[in-house]
Amino acid sequence: MTDVLDGVRDHYRATGLTERLKAVLTGFGPEDQRLRPQQLGALDQFHTRGLAATAQLAKLVGITADMSVLDVGSGVGGPARYLAATYGCRVTGVDLSEPFVDAARYLTERTGQSGQVSFQSASALELPFDDGRFDAVLLLHVAMNIADRTRLYREIRRVLKAGGRFATFDVVLINGEPHYPVPWARTPATSFLLTAAATRKAIESTGFRTLAWQDDTEAAKAWAAQIGESGPPPSPNLGVVMGPDFAQFSANLGRNLMQGRLGTLTAVFDAA
């Protein structure tokens, strides 16, 4: 398992990321000028359909200001900052990639949200929190990197309060082998896709009850087609985070969606 985690860490190693972000963000104003979380949307929402998908998921979960929310695999922190800014809740993010955690903290200082949103490096398979600590847990485009789904969903169930909500937004397998590299993996060695039905079975078998279940593959295809036509949003975008290969990762994701190999799934559960 360590080999797999090292492989995933390597994919998201993002050497010198915070320094690169500092450099590109000079275009938004001086270092001491506060940024609005929405200004970062093209580079800090590392999933299909970007900010729109985060907003949709948060609404479906029913986030409120009094909640303590955990974002598992928080990337560079876009979803966490969005939730805190929109709903006033406290958010904790954990991620395997130390450069991502470092970058997430830097961007959160730039948006002035460090009192409300925090990040730490940890594995989703060993969450550094007591049982029953959170009201809601979010998982956006992370499960594809995790082989041991039972352990993942059990850990999430453990840190949730009884009756707490778990929301997942994932890429799922539909038919055939995906083209690689994709945004989450250069090769199948660190990609562990499941079908939507197998995902549901794995989640329900760890003590969750399904509240909402949406196949949003058509919306993902429309998003991919639009990016295919217009190209990536003007810089700074996720290419800053993942480097020059990101254009190819992104094009392959679009190809996989259009050819019916991959789809996307949004689902919300409560901890029974």
Ligand SMILES: C[S@@+](CC[C@H](N)C(=O)[O-])C[C@H]1O[C@@H](n2cnc3c(N)ncnc32)[C@H](O)[C@@H]1O
């Ligand atoms: C495609 S990115 C999504 C980031 C973020 N959820 C978002 O939507 O903006 C996948 C993230 O999952 C993290 N990740 C993958 N496997 C992980 C694990 N076992 N534990 C914690 N984080 C993990 C990666 O480091 C990466 O930041």
